[in-house]
Amino acid sequence: MAGVAVSTTINGDHVEYLCQPDETLLEVLRDRLGLTGAKEGCGTGDCGACSVIVDNRLVCSCLVLGAEAEGRQIETIEGMAHGDQLHPLQQKFLEHAALQCGICTPGFLIAAKDLLAKNPSPTEEEIRFGLAGNLCRCTGYDKIVRAVQDAANVMKGA
Amino acid sequence: MNFDPRYSNRSFSSVGTRPIRPDGVDKVTGRARYGADFNMAGQLVGRILRSPHAHAVIKKIDTSKAEKLAGVKAVITAKDLPDLTDGDAAMYDILDNCMARKKALYDGHAVAAVAAIDARTARQALKLIEVDYEVLPHVTDVDEAMKHHAPLINDAIFTEGLEEKPVKPSNVTKRTQYGHGDVHQGFAQADFVVERSFKTEQTHQGYIEPHACVASVNPDGTAELWVCTQGHFVYRQHCAQLLGMEASKLRVTSSEIGGGFGGKTHVWAEPVALALSRKAGRPVKLVMTREEVFRASGPTSATSIDVKIGAKKDGTITAAEATLRYSCGPYAGMWAEIGAMTAFACYKLENVKTVGYEVLVNRPKTAAYRAPSAPMAAFAVESAVDELAKEIGMDPVDFRIKNAAQEGTRASYGPVYGPIGIGPTLEAVKNHPHMKAPLGLNQGRGMACGFWFNFGGQTCTDLNIGMDGSVSLAVGTVDVGGSRASLSLVAAEELGIDYSHVKAIVADTSSLGYNDMTDGSRGTFSSSMATISAARNAIKVLRERAAQMWDIGVDDVAWEKGHAVAKGEKHGNLGKLSLKEIAAASGKTGGPIAGHSELVADGAGVSFATHICDIEVDPETGSTRVLRYTVVQDAGKAVHPTYVEGQYQGGAAQGIGWALNEEYIYGKDGRLQNPGFLDYRIPVCSDLPMIDTQILEIPNPNHPYGVRGVGETSIVPPLAAIANAVSNAVGVRMSHIPMSPPRILAALEAEREG
Amino acid sequence: MVEVTLWGSLGAAAGGQSKLDIEAKDIRELFRKLAEQYPALEPLIDRGIAVAIDGTIYRDTWSKELPEGAEIFLLPRLAGG
């Protein structure tokens, strides 16, 4: 199997790597680049724990090949805070205790960031359907939805 | 150590507040390390070969081709995990479940494993292992498995607990019975009797993080295991015993855990990873796929339950009886027994009898799932209670209030209750605005009660005070949902300092004494007790040091709000010494200051909840929608109320999933048809409404702050609450969980056809 | 003297008896006497059982004292989630 040489941008940084043709972007991020913030909950696009943003589109990184990242702009959870300044969503997730075990949290934060970028004032229903691709088994989603609502308000005010 | 665990009424300054958890920032930035986020130099990838058959004799395993594949460093079978269990039947079952020995007992049962330089090589190697199976007839249904002609899963099992010793082996491992009084007499006094049969399908805890570990065994016999678990000390014991190691030589570190709910109380892959590492001489990382998690970890029981309840016209229950059959997978369990104990625990009953049957089936070994066995029993009982109330013509809440257990009631499982919360939760529900909100067409409201025991157990905690006066709290109880925050609050409360000066961690098995796992809602109950005890021990040292600094007797030093205070007029000029000042001087007054606690936390205090839900049913498709949901539960004392709410909401959401759509679906071939999140349908965000909570605080007399366990009870009422709501919405009594659209539509059609 | 009720599956191991009067001051003595009188109970005690004293469930802490006239229930030790 011949490796594929890939040149891409992750969280604003230029990154180059060699990956196998059938290796997923999730495997590349976690196993080659040490970016373990994206989690594998299913590997089949059903749980959203591996969510990242590729060229402004929210995707499951388990359903993207590492080879496809060539020339793209990729955003992961590791790039969400600015220096020591948490993103408002991160801050609100903490304040609302929108996480218990926390395994789904990076995926939810990325998905919520994408949601608010496209719809800064979502209704509760829009939040719920917008985040339906991310599974959480601990919270019953209540505090997650509230955290996103609160963050949306803060971000509009900013 | 004279620790007094009794409750004393007091005011709190930290406990009851809602600060941000200490592990929070790591979790929102992606830095927190879970089971699969850890790596070791030179690590190999482990993979497990699993049986495609539900029931088969393993005649021969040929691993020679796999061993020859370039990049394969170890291949193991049951031979590499010899039986060292020394007659311990429960441990033998764990061993056999980790790696099948003579027979594969379910679809997904491990039969061999490999360690290779990468995942691709490991996958290829699995394909090269040749297993010669003799396929046997199988049985996956709990009622079918009890029939005489059913395929026998283990011919050495003879039903325990029968009056006459059976002569023939059976799939029923045990019969148990609970209760008191005389139910025949009780039913004779009844004006109304409801008798119904129910079934519930098997569900999975559905934690989002698959089981994952990194095992490293050295040639000198020492080893390390990094693993996501609810109990790293228990994992250490089990792994050490199965591999013939000394426990102290196996250091187990619990990673952050991505959900467990009972499913990570049990070893599956960890002994295999250690055996692979031992054979390969290199670290091995073993991560289950989602499919493996569903096929080969520990789902809950499928059940079949008969309930009979009788009452007088005035609403007094005169007798209650239930027969409960619970599937255990292919190994003996005590799941029906727990169902038999919990079934009628909410009620004050003169005459009650429950009988449980533990049933072997060709499915994965049943493991605990949040208040294990209680939700199914509550579904059956609370459905029948609602029907009985209807027949009598009483409001279902009033009917329950009339019969609710209270302090002094003899529980159906034996002992007499102390102060308990079932009555107060029912009163709170009766007065809740939710109960009075209007309903529309095809909408119905249901309510139901639930009970869970709660556990205590062995607990170990170290509290170390740094030279700067900040506090490190090392606990042995794995944090599954915010307990580090709660325990930091408790330490701050006891010491009289600010929460921000306490940092709690979960210590590894070499750093702390044995600690039971996080199960039975024991995390905050037990570890807060040990934290209080450790803090009080530290305060004793702090007082001694302050006495030294002042050069007075220690009996003249009291501890108040984070300060040593000299008592008595003669010391009136001494002022106060802060914890920080005492800590700064510790090098000169006797060295480091710490408090330790090793105890068995007892008297966990039982827990009750009552739930209300509104459901809308589409009568043309059988589709349901949860419109509104309210949880009322007794917490004893909510240490961190936000996380208590989170437990209530999470349990309710799991119960809603169980009630409506989650189920293991087996084909005629005995293979699991839906081992993935696409077709094993846990609730998604758009399926649920906000889940309202009301925390009641009826102090537990056996905890200094009155804390009770809160984690599990919230999953007990939803199945019945939703079934009752569906019944009230469209008039059909659903007796089979999950109430999936095809089942509801079929029931509606049957009703329409009369 | 305390009255001990053997509950659930434990009764069968004591020859079907569910209530026993035992002279014991603490859990350790109770277990020792039970095992002497009913050898079939010993493996169950070894595996771990729960003791309810006047309604409060304790584990098998040997030193736990049994108040005179207390109501004692022996229960199987449970699994939780």
Added chain:
Amino acid sequence: MRYIRPLSIEDAVGELARAVGPAAILAGGSDLLVRMKGGFIEPELIVDIKAINGLSDIQETADGFRIGAAVPCAVLGENKALRKAWPGVVEAAKLIGSKQVQGRCTIVGNLCNASPAADSVPALVAAGAKAVIAGPSGKRTIAVESVPTGPGRTSLAKGEIVEAILLDKRAPNSGDAYQRFIPRTEMDIAVVSAGVNLTLDEHGVIKAARVALGAAAPTVLLVAEAAQVLVGSKLDEATLERLAKVCSGACRPIDDKRGTIEFRRKVAGVLAKRVAATAYERAGGK
């Protein structure tokens, strides 16, 4: 195993035609990567078609719309003209998977995966959509319903690629709609589904209709008899009941983990009624 990203359809076709072992076309990958993960397919060659000129565009032409094979469904949803002309096709495409999957999945992938439960296919069949196929022996255009031949099987020959889907320019007084039944509110595969496309005359009488059912047979069903029931009506109650009966009768479903035969039959009729009502309203009928 090789991964290639050709720049022209000819190169892609050539590579696929020459491939010795199993080859796979990668657009959104939301089916392909799942099948690779499960070990159901181990391609020797993966042909990523997203760099091919024109395959990622939606073109509005004099004849209607041409949707490139690599256009993600999210982009369909963002195209105002398409949404206005073919709301049923767009709403079907928007139901495939989560937001995460929407950014990747394509209607051509949905079609060529050949699942009878594919969400976009009943809507495309009802819409009378066509598939433009490029292959070693040139291009051909066929009705979309001719592409899948059974679960997981298509009529495509070795080396052939569906490069675009064609939708007609919308006739006046027309409307289409799609609905599926799923147990949850999101993230499920259709248990059964229905797509309806209607054109009315100036009096609101249906003059042309196409009705398609998903997950009701080994391939998506185009139910001609159901269309006949609708044509000439103003979608009165009796017509809707007849429609439901005909649709239920046309089903040849199976019992599986997602639903029963009985359930699929019954709900196919219920959905057909509901979808027809929406399509009728969109066509301007009252």
